Amino acid sequence: MEITPDTERPDVEDESGYDRAKEVKQFDDTKAGVKGLVDSGVTKIPRFLIHPPENHLSNSSPPRNTSDDILRVPVIDLGGHEDCFRRAEIVREIHEASETWGFFQMVNHGVPDTVLNGMLESIRQFHEQPKEMKMEWYSRDPQRRVRYYCNGDLLVSKTANWRDSMAFDFQDGPLEPEAFPSPCRQVVQEYMKHMVELREMLSEFLSEALGLRKDYLAKLECMKSETLVCHYYPVCPEPDLTQGTTKHSDPSALTILLQDHIGGLQVLRQNQWVDVPPLHSVLVANIGDLMQLITNDKFKSVEHRVLSGSNGPRISAACFMYPSATHRQKPYGPIREFLSEEEPPKVLTKDA
Secondary structure, three states: OOOOOOOOOOOOOOOOOOHHHHHHHHHHHHOOOOHHHOOOOOOOOOOOHOOOOHHHOOOOOOOOOOOHHHHOOOOOEOOOOOHHHHHHHHHHHHHHHHOOEEHHHHOOOOOOOOHOOOOOHHHHHHHHHHHHHHHHHHHOOOOOEEEEEEEOOOOOOOOOOEEEEEEOOOOOOOOHHHOOOOOHHHHHHHHHHHHHHHHHHHHHHHHOOOOOOOOOHHHOOOOEEEEEEEEEEEOOOOOHHHHHEEEEOOOOOEEEEEEOOOOOOOEEEEEEEEOOOOOOOOOOEEOOOHHHOOOOOOOOOOOEEOOOOOOOOOOEEEEEEEEOOOHHHOOOOHHHOOOOOOOOOOOOOOOO
């Protein structure tokens, strides 16, 4: 997940005379993001958006054997979970996916297609409106609960990503209607109602998958509040030189992702990048660093990335689940049921 620094790190000119800090500031001052670059007709991306060659290695998933599921992100059907036998099967599948992949896709999750499609369309409308209408929302202040920006770490990162974002922070409770940009107001509120319902369901499934009471994670309040980040990845004139999102893992307990039909999301599995293909009516869930910590490495938070592309703008909405406001400063550690002399606290690792 992106973070916004409190202070800027001054950059200096390199031997070629390139002043990154100056170029980045000029870009940031436009408040138009990378979408503004596209609208201006650029055919060459700015230097601060060019990634080193090692970031582009193995951009495509290896060939798959259709009879071998090892390189397919699991798809789990949540339908019929009221039935005890069906529920046991869902819990088993979530346990296996969380333990081995750290990612799974969900069908029959309870969120209507009208809400999913409406969410994607509202993100498109916000990012594709005239920049003058977006500029009032542009901010690098992490205290603003609703803000639009290009790369949260733009001012300090060595390389920026080809992506603009709109963030809604629900960690301190609901937002008033006037806090939303008009294209997103009703849709985001409706979408978040469904995210809360899905979060509660997944909290129970994950608790049971860990062999705990179904209300265990709910009482722990490790995934009780949400931040919604709506990404827009414009068509890129030089997609082989940059990325939509660089390799990272999420610091949250759990992330629920809605992506459109464009594709580009990849997860690192056994040292290979594997596509997470966009499927109709599907939501993607992935384990975050906090969940890996409290489960003492039983569930894996894995690295993933998003490629830039030229087939059309990519749109996604990532809902990050965090501890509640009252537990935000609490020092979390492994659940005691997962600790013993044979199983001491693990160092947080990433499964390649």
